[in-house]
Amino acid sequence: MLCSIMQIAVLTFDGFNELDSFxxxxxxxxxxxxxxxxHITAPSATVTSMNGxxxxxxxxxxxxxxxxAVVIGSGIHTREIAADPAMLARIRLDPARxxxxxxxxxxxxxxxxxxxxxxxxxxxxxxxxWVVEAGIDVIDAPFVAHGNVATAxxxxxxxxxxxxxxxxxxxxxxxxxxxxxxxxxxxxxxxTDRAIEVVxxxxxxxxxxxxxxxx
Amino acid sequence: MLCSIMQIAVLTFDGFNELDSFxxxxxxxxxxxxxxxxHITAPSATVTSMNGxxxxxxxxxxxxxxxxAVVIGSGIHTREIAADPAMLARIRLDPARxxxxxxxxxxxxxxxxxxxxxxxxxxxxxxxxWVVEAGIDVIDAPFVAHGNVATAxxxxxxxxxxxxxxxxxxxxxxxxxxxxxxxxxxxxxxxTDRAIEVVxxxxxxxxxxxxxxxx
Numbered sequence: 016m017l018c019s020i021m022q023i024a025v026l027t028f029d030g031f032n033e034l035d036s037f038x039x040x041x042x043x044x045x046x047x048x049x050x051x052x053x054h055i056t057a058p059s060a061t062v063t064s065m066n067g068x069x070x071x072x073x074x075x076x077x078x079x080x081x082x083x084a085v086v087i088g089s090g091i092h093t094r095e096i097a098a099d100p101a102m103l104a105r106i107r108l109d110p111a112r113x114x115x116x117x118x119x120x121x122x123x124x125x126x127x128x129x130x131x132x133x134x135x136x137x138x139x140x141x142x143x144x145w146v147v148e149a150g151i152d153v154i155d156a157p158f159v160a161h162g163n164v165a166t167a168x169x170x171x172x173x174x175x176x177x178x179x180x181x182x183x184x185x186x187x188x189x190x191x192x193x194x195x196x197x198x199x200x201x202x203x204x205x206x207t208d209r210a211i212e213v214v215x216x217x218x219x220x221x222x223x224x225x226x227x228x229x230x
Numbered sequence: 231m232l233c234s235i236m237q238i239a240v241l242t243f244d245g246f247n248e249l250d251s252f253x254x255x256x257x258x259x260x261x262x263x264x265x266x267x268x269h270i271t272a273p274s275a276t277v278t279s280m281n282g283x284x285x286x287x288x289x290x291x292x293x294x295x296x297x298x299a300v301v302i303g304s305g306i307h308t309r310e311i312a313a314d315p316a317m318l319a320r321i322r323l324d325p326a327r328x329x330x331x332x333x334x335x336x337x338x339x340x341x342x343x344x345x346x347x348x349x350x351x352x353x354x355x356x357x358x359x360w361v362v363e364a365g366i367d368v369i370d371a372p373f374v375a376h377g378n379v380a381t382a383x384x385x386x387x388x389x390x391x392x393x394x395x396x397x398x399x400x401x402x403x404x405x406x407x408x409x410x411x412x413x414x415x416x417x418x419x420x421x422t423d424r425a426i427e428v429v430x431x432x433x434x435x436x437x438x439x440x441x442x443x444x445x
Contacts, residue, residue, distance in 0.1 A: 033256040034412060037248040037283075041385070044281045055283055066259040068252075068270055071284040137415060157414030168415035170256070174386070175414065197249060199372030199390065200352060200383035 020050035021114075021184045024074060024082035026106070026121070027057045030092035033064050034170035035118040039086045042177035045193040046185065053086070054078065058102065065091045080107040084114040084180055087121030089170075094120075094145060097127040114183055116165040116176045125166065126151050134161045137168035160217035174206075179214040187211060187218065235264070236329075236399045239271040239289060239297035241321070241336070245280050245307035249385035250333040254301045257392035260408040261400065268301070269293065273317065280306045295322040299329040299395050302336030304385075309335075309360060312342040329398055331380040331391045340381065341366050349376045352383035375432035389421075394429040402426060402433065 023043055027036045036055060043053035055062075056079060057072035064070065079085050085108055096102050103124075108115055110130060117125040119139040125131050126149040135152040136159060143153050157172040158165065160179060167176045174194060182190035191207050198206035238258055242251045251270060258268035270277075271294060272287035279285065294300050300323055311317050318339075323330055325345060332340040334354040340346050341364040350367040351374060358368050372387040373380065375394060382391045389409060397405035406422050413421035 033252040037252040040283075041248040041281065047281070053281070061286075066256065066262070066268070067288065068255075069286040071276075073282060139415065156416045169418070170412040171386075171389070171421070172414035197385040199387035200354065201371045203384070206386070 019185065021046070021083040021180075022081070023051065023053040023084040023086060023180070024056040024079045025053050025086045025088060026076070026079060026124075027055050027062050027070070027072070027088050028090050028092060028096055029059070029062050030065050031062060031088050031090035032119065032170060033066065033068060035090075035121070035173050036086075036088040038171065038173040039088070039116075039118065039177045042174060042193050042197055043086075043180060045196055046181060046189065049185065049189075051184070054082075056082075058105065076105045077107070080109075082113065084184065085116070086176060086180070087115075087117040087124050089119035089121050089139070089142070093123050093142070097123050103127060110163045114163050114165075114180055116167070116180060118167050118173050118176055119170065120145075122146050122151070122166045122168075123149060125164070130164055131166070134164075135159060136166040137172070138166065139168045139170070158213050158217070160214075165217065174210055175213045178210040179217060182211075182214055182218050187215070190214065234400065236261070236266045236298040236395075237296070238266065238268040238299045238301060238395070239294045240268050240301045240303060241291070241294060241339075242270050242272045242277055242285070242287070242303050243305050243307060243311055244274070244277050246277060246303050246305040247334065247385060248279050248281065248283060250305075250336070250388055251301075251303040253386065253388040254303070254331075254333065254392045257389060257408050257412055258301075258395060260411055261396060261404065264400065264404075266399070269297075271297075273320065291320045292322075295324075297328065299331070299399065301391060301395070302330070302332040302339050304334035304336050304354070304357070308338050308357070312338050318342060325378045329378050329380075329395055331382070331395060333382050333388050333391055334385065335360075337361050337366070337381045337383070338364060340379070345379055346381070349379075350374060351381040352387070353381065354383045354385070358383075373428050373432070375429075380432065389425055390428045393425040394432060397426075397429055397433055402430070405429065
């Protein structure tokens with residue numbers, strides 16, 4: 016793919032799950048030395064997590080339209096957000112130009128944005144009934160991608176989302192290096208092997224991404 | 231142990247690693263329905279992560295003295311903090327009464343606080359030389375505990391710290407349930423089995439914790 020430097024929007028809403036937003040962003044920021052940057056991207060100046068942690072956003076929601084990649088995090092208010100046309104209208108995504116990854120209830124947002132279509136997707140067990148209700152075929156797997164759109168289920172499957180984004184944006188060696196860094200001591204090879212095993216089937220890209228304005 | 235409800239201080243300093251603070255706190259907060267609460271605990275009203283994320287603290291650093299359990303997170307400025315007597319004096323821990331867990335460079339702080347002594351400890355590969363310099367025997371493992379003091383190495387070993395704290399504070403079934411919830415879909419049994427395998431050898435407690443003021 017043509018984006019060698021990626022600016023990434025990690026969409027984070029009130030009630031967000033810290034694991035989903037921060038595991039992905041922290042792993043993606045392992046690529047900062049290469050010019051990448053993952054930004055906590057939110058509709059308001061501050062957002063409060065499901066456990067009451069108040070975080071200042073790094074980018075406004077509209078940044079999603081300009082990012083090279085977008086991660087849609089999860090949270091306890093996603094159903095309300097997915098039912099809010101004004102909020103959905105602020106999230107402008109283009110899978111022809113961007114890598115897009117949704118985590119757990121983020122898959123519901125992705126479905127409401129019309130970006131899943133008839134393809135199978137992953138989500139967490141709590142969100143699953145709502146995603147099924149939205150007409151999506153939910154599979155019993157941690158990760159799946161179709162072209163430039165990926166979904167993951169289970170908070171810590173965010174490691175796989177991050178690995179896929181790095182592998183697509185830079186290469187599988189960099190994805191392996193990022194996972195190796197964050198993995199537990201004494202288990203680094205096993206964690207790295209597993210992450211690469213999960214994402215490798217989804218690295219073939221039928222068409223390269225269109226060149227991004229950030230390159 | 232006697233603390234059935236635990237108030238947990240997750241010590242978080244400027245330059246903190248989001249994985250270390252938030253993976254532990256999010257998993258521990260799976261026990262909120264049982265009255266537990268993990269709090270982002272910091273020396274200043276806001277702290278900025280190693281990737282520029284600004285977070286409002288939930289408790290001041292002095293809360294560590296009152297907590298039932300303390301998690302010492304990691305970050306890029308730990309060496310400076312560990313060399314600052316005024317900051318160390320604000321961290322008052324009592325392993326006779328509290329469960330204490332340090333993650334990655336948090337192990338260096340624990341050593342400077344005199345809470346590791348001659349026992350082997352875990353830390354990440356980057357911090358290892360500094361911990362060794364502090365006179366600590368660092369082992370090639372993700373997790374180790376001695377009585378009420380545990381250390382972990384590698385960002386995502388924070389899952390093991392959280393599992394140990396829940397197992398010690400409530401029971402192994404609750405620890406397994408928390409890990410199962412956050413694990414990737416389709417891999418929940420394997421992740422749960424591994425976490426329990428890692429922490430189980432360290433669950434035997436020679437003496438129960440003294441009763442906490444929170445019970």
